[in-house]
Amino acid sequence: MEIPVIDFSNLNGDKRGDTMALLHEACEKWGCFMVENHEIDTQLMEKLKQLINTYYEEDLKESFYQSEIAKRLEKQQNTSDIDWEITFFIWHRPTSNINEIPNISRELCQTMDEYIAQLLKLGEKLSELMSENLGLEKDYIKKAFSGSGEGPAVGTKVAKYPQCPRPELVRGLREHTDAGGIILLLQDDKVPGLEFFKDGKWVEIPPPKNNAVFVNTGDQVEVLSNGLYKSVLHRVMPDNSGSRTSIATFYNPIGDAIISPAPKLLYPSNFRYGDYLKLYGSTKFGEKAPRFECMKNMTNGHKNIPA
Numbered sequence: 001m002e003i004p005v006i007d008f009s010n011l012n013g014d015k016r017g018d019t020m021a022l023l024h025e026a027c028e029k030w031g032c033f034m035v036e037n038h039e040i041d042t043q044l045m046e047k048l049k050q051l052i053n054t055y056y057e058e059d060l061k062e063s064f065y066q067s068e069i070a071k072r073l074e075k076q077q078n079t080s081d082i083d084w085e086i087t088f089f090i091w092h093r094p095t096s097n098i099n100e101i102p103n104i105s106r107e108l109c110q111t112m113d114e115y116i117a118q119l120l121k122l123g124e125k126l127s128e129l130m131s132e133n134l135g136l137e138k139d140y141i142k143k144a145f146s147g148s149g150e151g152p153a154v155g156t157k158v159a160k161y162p163q164c165p166r167p168e169l170v171r172g173l174r175e176h177t178d179a180g181g182i183i184l185l186l187q188d189d190k191v192p193g194l195e196f197f198k199d200g201k202w203v204e205i206p207p208p209k210n211n212a213v214f215v216n217t218g219d220q221v222e223v224l225s226n227g228l229y230k231s232v233l234h235r236v237m238p239d240n241s242g243s244r245t246s247i248a249t250f251y252n253p254i255g256d257a258i259i260s261p262a263p264k265l266l267y268p269s270n271f272r273y274g275d276y277l278k279l280y281g282s283t284k285f286g287e288k289a290p291r292f293e294c295m296k297n298m299t300n301g302h303k304n305i306p307a
């Protein structure tokens, strides 16, 4: 099984329809996909990964191998409730906390900020395309995630999955779905580990070529789409040949955003069957979707059933 690849350079020409259909299918059937030709500066992506790796080598690696996690693996104690990872989290929007990360270099701060500014454009574009594919207003997801604020929350989980001497005993990150909205992942181009659950099997997500961005959808997109775009279970397997870099940026609802399924995607409800039959009598040989829409309007108090 090959994970879907969405070529963003095809969105402006003759292939737009096919590309949108491919994106819709990826969201419905996979819950994840790769984006190529995303217009993010690949040199900037390379620089960011290098700086993260330097930060890991200088500030995180030693403490990780002395941590309780490493000791438990060494002693072969219970490892079912630990993850073989070391992480830190940066908020970018609504306010940035990047300067509060201990010992982070000015160059890494600046590079991260530049990368996020470009990545955010991709996140917004994806939120528009998903909204369009769901039959919603282009800015529906963005507005739903913005709550009373000025835009969605944006944060990045930076993770290293250190080289692991006993990968058979532990997970890099245990099985889970993501809580938030749209997740955009810049991952290691050499060391694999990410796996998604598809049709009863774990599918390995290979290291990307040319810094393609890996995207998956979280629980809030599932709720908002009324279950059409399901968040999918995934995990990280550790590796004994090298350490893996993962820079996962979340395009999420802000904390006070009120999340519901989009009303347009819901079935009509609380109607009298007799009213439905009356409408059915005059629309039986037409599409059922407009009939459902008509029932929704009626149950909302707009008694506009055709006579």
Ligand SMILES: [Fe+2]
Pocket (backbone or CB within 6 Å): 176, 177, 178, 234
């Ligand atoms: Fe995740």
